[in-house]
Amino acid sequence: MDDWALPGFTEMGSLGEGGFGRVVLARHDESAQVVAIKYLYARFAADPLRLAEFRHEAHVLSRVSGPHIARLHQFVETAQGAAIIMEAVHGISLKEILGRQEKLEPEAALAILKGSLLGLAGAHAAGTVHRDYKPANVLVTREGQSKLVDFGIAVLAGQAGVAAGTPAYMAPEQWAGGIATPATDVYAATCVFFQCVAGHKPYEAEQTEVLRTLHEYAPIPFGEVPEPVRDLIARGMAKDVAQRPSGAAEFVAELESSARKAYGEDWERNGWHWLAKGAGVLVALSPLALLGAGTAAAPVVAGGAAGGVAATTGGGIAVGLKVTAALAAATAVTVGTVVVINTNGDDPPPTTTLSAMKVDLLTRTEKFDGFDYNGKYVRISGLRDKVAEQRVNKALMAPIDGWLENFWPDSYQPQREPDGDIPHMKTEAEILRQDDKLVSVVYKRSIDSVQFGNHGGFSVRPIVIDLTKGEQISTAHLFDNVDGTAARMRTLEGRILDSARPGDCFSDKPSSPEHLPATAMSERYTFDYDSIVQAAPTANGMRFYVYGSALGYPRVCDPTEVTTEYARLTDLLSPSVLNLLGLAGGGTQGKRTKEDNVGAFTITTPEKWWLLSSAPIERYLVTADQCSNGGMQPFHCAGVVFSDNSRVDAATPPYEPGKPYNRSNGPRPCHSVGAPGETQGSPILQKKDLRPVATKKAAYEEWRLTCSGGGTVTQRVWFLPKTQLVIVDEWNTPGLDKILEEARWN
Structure with a gap:
């Protein structure tokens, strides 16, 4: 339910709602302090992406302070939902002022x-x-x-x-x-x-x-x-x-x-x-306005809030909301696990962060004698064990530190380029997998310099971190007795080559067939000391970086990226890694056990989901069990639409970005709120950004539509212009964001 409320607070009135959550004015029962509470809608409590975004906002608020920033008092996360408790500000928004005084x-x-x-x-x-x-x-x-x-x-x-x-x-x-x-x-x-x-x-x-x-x-x-x-x-x-x-x-x-x-x-x-x-x-407007979600100037009309607040706060808001241990304990008893950040009065913001781990992609820029560096790196925060966190971040920085310190030996200092410029070193960083047990990253390091050929120098270095121990896992230790054992290395080699896709270097036979050496995971191969075979876990499988010239392929194949599904590697992976990946006991990863081809790409879905593949323009991936027997029309059931926008006819006009999805000549029914006889209208764009679909970014829009009977529909739309694929979700389909992110292009 979305009317969940924190115990220990009395709500005084609503300050607004948005697609993400609601904001209320409330009084802390123990201290009588008036605060603003921003609630994440309870229906998003199980949505990892929405929850992470909400945690991130609280985390940012915990970092900043000062008289010109609305203060964070407390962040609470429970099994029922999450809430940010903030300073309630006497005033109105500049938007409201400009609306009255242009x-x-x-x-x-x-x-x-x-x-x-x-x-x-x-x-x-x-x-x-x-x-x-x-x-x-x-x-x-x-x-x-x-x-x-x-x-x-x-x-x-x-x-x-x-x-x-x-x-x-x-x-x-x-x-x-x-x-x-x-x-x-x-x-x-x-x-x-x-x-x-x-x-x-x-x-x-x-x-x-x-x-x-x-x-x-x-x-x-x-x-x-x-x-x-x-x-x-x-x-x-x-x-x-x-x-x-x-x-x-x-x-x-x-x-x-x-x-x-x-x-x-x-x-x-x-x-x-x-x-x-x-x-x-x-003076004419309400004395309190709330931050966030376009509600800054919403008037307080319930419960006599204006007068009560004025009497309580006098000339201004009382300093600091101090949540006692008794209140936190009472909250925990009532609703389950609680994560809390407190700020007290004028004290500096807390040095501890949210207990949830956060993975950031940051930029590092330095200038050295004869060359410079500008690149990405990954940093982790939020681990409870701060010593382990430091160890992890040191390991994540080591491929860059070592590269910069050791690449140019004393005997070979960087030379000026023919045009007089200096060599430029850089890294690209990609986060391949992150969860509560494991993080994997790959750095692609390059040198813009003709001293290393027309295309400069290039190397890769994956980093895999076991978060349960705060330790790095080498490629060799991802596998069980493979490195150094010729027969098992040959088995791995075959599965890597079988996973190559058409157009990959490995999809054809090499000109001079060879085999990987038994120690390919530890044998130094390039001038930058990369191993012949390096690997890192992704969401869908193990990604290998293989120097193809060791197998008889041309140098242009160094390195080649190949991803092999976990199901084909379970007999080769180490027991500890199988456990970290959730594959222990020979099971499959999580509950996703079936692949569906939706045209441009393939997605992995729960076994009971049903894809209606015969529809020419709109294909339905039905997620409701009661629909899988074919007794109901799929579009009446909970599910996702995959629409080919390149195909149109008189009854199915094209989807237009910047408008809600509706590929019909009449209004769209409100099936997702159980009202098929009602129609959608009054669209409000709630969010617009880019969201990952497989390895690409889709234009993402989130619309709020009001049904003719008064209900509301949240419509989420992904659009990939090059493939003209439109993905539509009006049912808040669980796990859909992750499924799309882990998709595989056909």
């Missing part, structure tokens, strides 16, 4: 910008990039202060990610899913400032791709703002990230200098005075 005086806009930039500066100092600065995420208080809220899509500085954010304010590098830096937030904040003083967004377009082009290439429209702030706009919205202020702290310094020069020493006081008097909205 344009602000420059001093007022500068005052609001300064406070929220100070909040950003606090986040940047903690190594966090917000990535979604927009008017709805800036709260303005009655006391003359602005606060930054909603860190739902924040990432560590230097991290790449999907093109997440709000399109009207996204920096050019953010559109491309590039590296997130503090300067990315500076761009968004400047766009919002432009909107405040110009009365409209800097770039506007109905089509997303057009808006992207404007942000990436269109001139900065600083001529539309007052002359004294044009330099701020030009600096903050520079297309080149290197031309912007490096972060919010630097931008604040520039802002204050410009404001004093243009509007005098009293610019900030005058700005707040104008805002309170001229806008006339700070």
